[in-house]
Amino acid sequence: MSDKVLMKGNEAIAEAAIIAGCRHYFGYPITPQTEIAAYMAKRMPKIGGTFLQAESEIAAINMVYGVAAAGKRCMTSSSSPGISLKGEGISYMAGADLPALVVNVQRGGPGLGGIQPSQSDYFQATRGGGHGDYHMIVLAPASVQEMASLTVKGFELADKYRMTSMILADGTMGQMMEPVSLELDVKEPPEKPWATTGTGMARPHNVVNSLFLSPDELERTNFLRYERYAQVEANETMYEEYLMDDADVCIAAFGIAARVSKNAVNAARKEGIKAGLIRPITLWPFPKAAFAKAADRVKAFVSVELSMGQLIEDVMLAVNGKAPVTLCNRVGGMIPSPEQVLDAIRKAAENGGAR
Amino acid sequence: MTVFEKPKALADVPLHYCPGCTHGIVHRLVAEVIDELGIEGKTIGIAPVGCSVMAYNYFNCDMIEAAHGRAPAVATGVKRADPSKVVFTYQGDGDLASIGTAETVHAAARNENITVIFINNAIYGMTGGQMAPTSLPGQVTQTSPYGRDVTQCGYPVKICEMLSQLEGPEYLERVTVNSVKAVRNAKKAIKKAFQNQLDGKGFSMVEVLSSCPTNWGMTPQQALKWIDDKMIPYYPLGVYKDRSAQKEEKA
Numbered sequence: 001m002s003d004k005v006l007m008k009g010n011e012a013i014a015e016a017a018i019i020a021g022c023r024h025y026f027g028y029p030i031t032p033q034t035e036i037a038a039y040m041a042k043r044m045p046k047i048g049g050t051f052l053q054a055e056s057e058i059a060a061i062n063m064v065y066g067v068a069a070a071g072k073r074c075m076t077s078s079s080s081p082g083i084s085l086k087g088e089g090i091s092y093m094a095g096a097d098l099p100a101l102v103v104n105v106q107r108g109g110p111g112l113g114g115i116q117p118s119q120s121d122y123f124q125a126t127r128g129g130g131h132g133d134y135h136m137i138v139l140a141p142a143s144v145q146e147m148a149s150l151t152v153k154g155f156e157l158a159d160k161y162r163m164t165s166m167i168l169a170d171g172t173m174g175q176m177m178e179p180v181s182l183e184l185d186v187k188e189p190p191e192k193p194w195a196t197t198g199t200g201m202a203r204p205h206n207v208v209n210s211l212f213l214s215p216d217e218l219e220r221t222n223f224l225r226y227e228r229y230a231q232v233e234a235n236e237t238m239y240e241e242y243l244m245d246d247a248d249v250c251i252a253a254f255g256i257a258a259r260v261s262k263n264a265v266n267a268a269r270k271e272g273i274k275a276g277l278i279r280p281i282t283l284w285p286f287p288k289a290a291f292a293k294a295a296d297r298v299k300a301f302v303s304v305e306l307s308m309g310q311l312i313e314d315v316m317l318a319v320n321g322k323a324p325v326t327l328c329n330r331v332g333g334m335i336p337s338p339e340q341v342l343d344a345i346r347k348a349a350e351n352g353g354a355r
Numbered sequence: 356m357t358v359f360e361k362p363k364a365l366a367d368v369p370l371h372y373c374p375g376c377t378h379g380i381v382h383r384l385v386a387e388v389i390d391e392l393g394i395e396g397k398t399i400g401i402a403p404v405g406c407s408v409m410a411y412n413y414f415n416c417d418m419i420e421a422a423h424g425r426a427p428a429v430a431t432g433v434k435r436a437d438p439s440k441v442v443f444t445y446q447g448d449g450d451l452a453s454i455g456t457a458e459t460v461h462a463a464a465r466n467e468n469i470t471v472i473f474i475n476n477a478i479y480g481m482t483g484g485q486m487a488p489t490s491l492p493g494q495v496t497q498t499s500p501y502g503r504d505v506t507q508c509g510y511p512v513k514i515c516e517m518l519s520q521l522e523g524p525e526y527l528e529r530v531t532v533n534s535v536k537a538v539r540n541a542k543k544a545i546k547k548a549f550q551n552q553l554d555g556k557g558f559s560m561v562e563v564l565s566s567c568p569t570n571w572g573m574t575p576q577q578a579l580k581w582i583d584d585k586m587i588p589y590y591p592l593g594v595y596k597d598r599s600a601q602k603e604e605k606a
Binding site (some may be wrong): 024026044050052053054056058059060062063064065066068069070071072074088089094096196198199200201205206207208209210211264286 | 395396397398399401408409411413414415416417418420421422425427429430431432433434435436437440457458460461498
């Protein structure tokens, strides 16, 4: 265990980003993720990097747009209300095919909401969040270790597919402390011949742009982008299965909800209910195949979430009517207890005829 | 002997600007300065949203198209990514003085080492002639059809005057391009704004009072005269801040 250090989730993201080669961070203070900015403010000047507290979340995401256009790994972080402001910039980055990492340590909403943990930005994250047809690669850590490893993965996938990666965490993940290994698998960024680094008078000029006034050209850029998205779906979908081999009741949950749900699954097993868990690690691409396969055998699904029923829609799409799917949730900064989840499992087992 | 030719930094394509619009002149001045300083290969330009949205097609250096008003933030990112590069933004009044006011003010406050070319023609041109933050009191536009009523829409924003109150910026000058003499003076200012960046001096902005005959409902000649008669009295030309020159004077 000597290689592990005790870190807050937010700090683990910041240190992992530095390990991944990110030397440019732009942010604006907002609870519960400000530790990321504070960590970067301390570290970046010592390693020749840039920490800049922007005048707004809008400015921060556009500074990221600039560094990404210049071909370097860069990131910003915020929490729900701030992510709404970044939506414009994220859409422009999608339109210009720029790679970057955006971290959302979610808090309850809508509006100013609260400062306690939430998962209610699921739709915003998995459907893009801004205007136009696009996706982000959305990664959902469920431990401080994953806060670190998925940050590194986020940079890697962003560069590989020229997309924005988002870490969709929540206040719990950001604030809690766990031992974490910082021996992370960092892949070097690919060449970026498209970057605006100056022509050096050696090539035609590069243009980073999301404006295509001719409809057939704009349509073509959309089609090409979605061909890339299809590759992401085929190659990069990640999930964890827990006790799913013989499960009659399947929980769908990510992040903190998945950790609570694991306890409930164990408790259900003690009562003789064959419960299991599928934890999406990539929320987009969503592990449709895993749920579709489970639906051939599982008798009932329960979506456990810190939102009013967002994840459940993707679960229902994947299950496609083969089994009932029910919701078990708390919102506004509240977290479902293992007992509440266990109760939902019991009900699902009865209704699905699982015992 | 060649007596006149297209600047090398300007692409050999037709510009889409209306007859009598002064964007073309300012594009040319920027390109001449890039040529004279020999910096095309290491320059990155940031285009705005507005009439000059397609400036990325007109300059031969690397170009980035920014979201409306965000060019100074994007330029900040590019410059911080590699401070050895030359980074300029080219923005209109709606972009710089309305939707992007925060980005403008804070890039200036940080003395971000970039060059800003600010085209002030007192109107939104691209969308068909709506009231701009810099439209004059009483000015008739599509969205101020009875003339800009300052009791309802407030007064025009004077950017050079406003930014000159900040400690941050290095150099702020307002020029115009409605005569040969004015064009020559504008070029000097633009060159200085780029040279300042090369010398590491910081945020340098040139505001150019420009014409929009199409949306002002004037002939090109009338429009040039309107700059003299109406715009300059409200937006006096001159240097609003030149920190290095001030330091020299003190010394």
